[in-house]
Amino acid sequence: MSSRLRLVALSLSLVTALACGRHDTPGGGAGSGTAAAATGSQSAAAAQAAAQAAVDKAAAEAAAARRPAPKPDGTLQLVGIDVLTAPAVFQQRAVGAGPSPMEPLVAAAKAAVGTIDAARPGVLGDAVVVWIAIRPGRKVKTWVACPGKPDADPARADVVARMALAIGPEVTGPVAFAITFDRSGARPRSGDISLPPELEAVRGAVGAAPTPEALIERAWKP
Numbered sequence: 001m002s003s004r005l006r007l008v009a010l011s012l013s014l015v016t017a018l019a020c021g022r023h024d025t026p027g028g029g030a031g032s033g034t035a036a037a038a039t040g041s042q043s044a045a046a047a048q049a050a051a052q053a054a055v056d057k058a059a060a061e062a063a064a065a066r067r068p069a070p071k072p073d074g075t076l077q078l079v080g081i082d083v084l085t086a087p088a089v090f091q092q093r094a095v096g097a098g099p100s101p102m103e104p105l106v107a108a109a110k111a112a113v114g115t116i117d118a119a120r121p122g123v124l125g126d127a128v129v130v131w132i133a134i135r136p137g138r139k140v141k142t143w144v145a146c147p148g149k150p151d152a153d154p155a156r157a158d159v160v161a162r163m164a165l166a167i168g169p170e171v172t173g174p175v176a177f178a179i180t181f182d183r184s185g186a187r188p189r190s191g192d193i194s195l196p197p198e199l200e201a202v203r204g205a206v207g208a209a210p211t212p213e214a215l216i217e218r219a220w221k222p
Contacts, residue, residue, distance in 0.1 A: 076117050079187040084176040084212035097169035109179050112162035125149030126183045129194045133176040133216045140168035143196035
């Protein structure tokens with residue numbers, strides 16, 4: 001259950017434009033002009049690196065400020081949602097379902113995980129990842145990963161059973177996303193996401209670098 005799949009996320013970063021004016025020294029010749037240009041280029045590069053570092057630091061501080069603190073009762077908290085379908089494709093296929101088409105499914109997953117964890121504290125472990133796939137016709141399929149918790153199969157099945165009652169939005173093609181819960185209130189920093197055992201079981205059959213879509217396609221059963 002500790003198997004993970006590396007996802008490549010596309011992000012937009014703030015780019016700081018720096019203008020460097022070239023000042024030639026009268027009578028200085030080509031050598032002095034080249035040296036000045038090189039010095040200016042190095043200064044621009046250093047300034048750009050410093051500006052990017054400041055942007056990265058601000059982004060990290062903002063993310064830390066949004067991160068919920070661990071709850072005293074050790075409740076599993078929703079700490080992240082990852083789109084498993086290419087973002088542009090996801091948006092295109094779900095555009096007709098409204099501004100927040102996946103919100104009911106997120107709420108259903110949160111309720112399912114919370115109910116089971118409250119009834120049997122600790123049975124799901126310290127982290128839970130709920131994979132949700134939607135197909136046209138409002139069809140929904142759920143898989144659950146409990147990394148580091150090999151004895152969580154009955155609890156995983158309970159989450160899946162509760163999610164079977166959830167009604168998906170209408171989409172024009174298959175889409176999928178994953179919801180991560182953690183007792184610490186923080187999500188892992190890596191780009192890896194835990195694979196449910198059912199998806200891990202078909203991983204070898206879809207090639208050396210399987211995509212989430214390929215795993216879901218093979219694991220989806222009526």
